[in-house]
Amino acid sequence: MNLVNAIQVEVYPEQMEAHFTNNLKKDFETFKKSLPVFSNTYQAWYSEAQIVLRRLLPLRLNDFMALYEVPKSRKELKKENYTIEDYLRNTFLTSGFDKKVIVGPVDVIPLVQQQLNILDSVTVRLESTITEISEILQADLLDKMLVAANELARNGLARSAGGVCSAIIQQHLRPFGLSMILSCLRKTHP
Template sequence: MSSNLDRFKEDLTKLLRDAVKIEQSFMHEVYGEEYEAAVLKSCEGNEKAAKEHMDALPKFNASYQAWYSESLALMKQLLPDRVADFIRLYEKPKGRKDISFENYRIEDALQGLRITRYGHEIVADFKSALPHLKQQIAMVQALKGRFESSLYDIRQLVQADLLDSEIDTARELLKHKFMRASGAVAGVVLEKHLLEVSINHNIKASKKHPTIADLNDGLKNAGVIETAQWPFHQHLADIRNLCDHNKQKEPTAEQVGDLIDGVSKVTKTVF
């Protein structure tokens, strides 16, 4: 079974490969026929080869959105200090009143926003977002160095591997109808992960031995998870408590299955 480190490397390789096509697609959007002429020239006048290149380009809007989401998830795991910078290159600045070349973002380009002055002078348009896209791609490329640097801390990756193994154990227990044991193992995974996330964000626990509910409250209050995420974590905690403490009511296979799937999702999306 491949480790999380191997999976991250595979994900990064794919993102970098897709980034080349996405940047080329963006260039085509910006320069149109001029870009097509440049492609034809690079193909030494071979129209068939040039057409194959153009046909292979993805639609920028759809392909970028998927690439951005996947890149952001990997950035949160491997380079959390740069996440805010990565997002800032995409999102419109909060409180922005006037749009200029300096505060035009990729999100504006995706909406086809074009700002003119005096009816003809272009202030900012699709082309204005090109430097931001290039910076984002450079930041994703920088992730490669995280795998090669001797300073890279693999603690979180090792932790993720261990949690994956425990989730597999919970699934195997459920398969053999050991409902309570399965739910208990999944609950421990959730508790371990939320505690690890709290430590990573320097959130001090309110108790010496915090529960899932305590950790969940701390993460919400610190803005690490959104308010809408809080009840989902609490729902998982309720199923865990049913497996651990409530001896008068038996957990169902569906409840324990939901717990395992939910915990697996949380460990992959909450950092």
């Protein structure tokens, strides 16, 4: 994802350049120019991601937002409560003695990655939902076919009713590779 690459280049420019030139043997400047400016792109992405989560994965929305928003109850800045909003506001904590950064930009990368992971889980949820809908529709169709088979049987069309029932059984057994067995049985026992 370009947002993760953008934040990594902003936070670790020297390390990323060394990695690109020495390990990947690629032009770092070309790669860097292809990336968005994190602070300019993130807000629009965050707003769109919230809409997607609100509609498709509402139970994860608060987790997603907590990675961005500074907690209202926060009394002091610590690694455990550093947020993406802190990064965008250029908030960090240094030691009093040597001015070494204790909490700051390096702590934002896992937060952005976690937000992307939450958003990626929408794809899994959608696939699951599509499977559920497909199964419901298939079950509904098979139920309607059973009603039709029953109606055929009541009207004295037993062979036709049996054909419909055979199709229903084949449909149920197809995922298990057993429909071929049924087909063979039909040929040997007409």
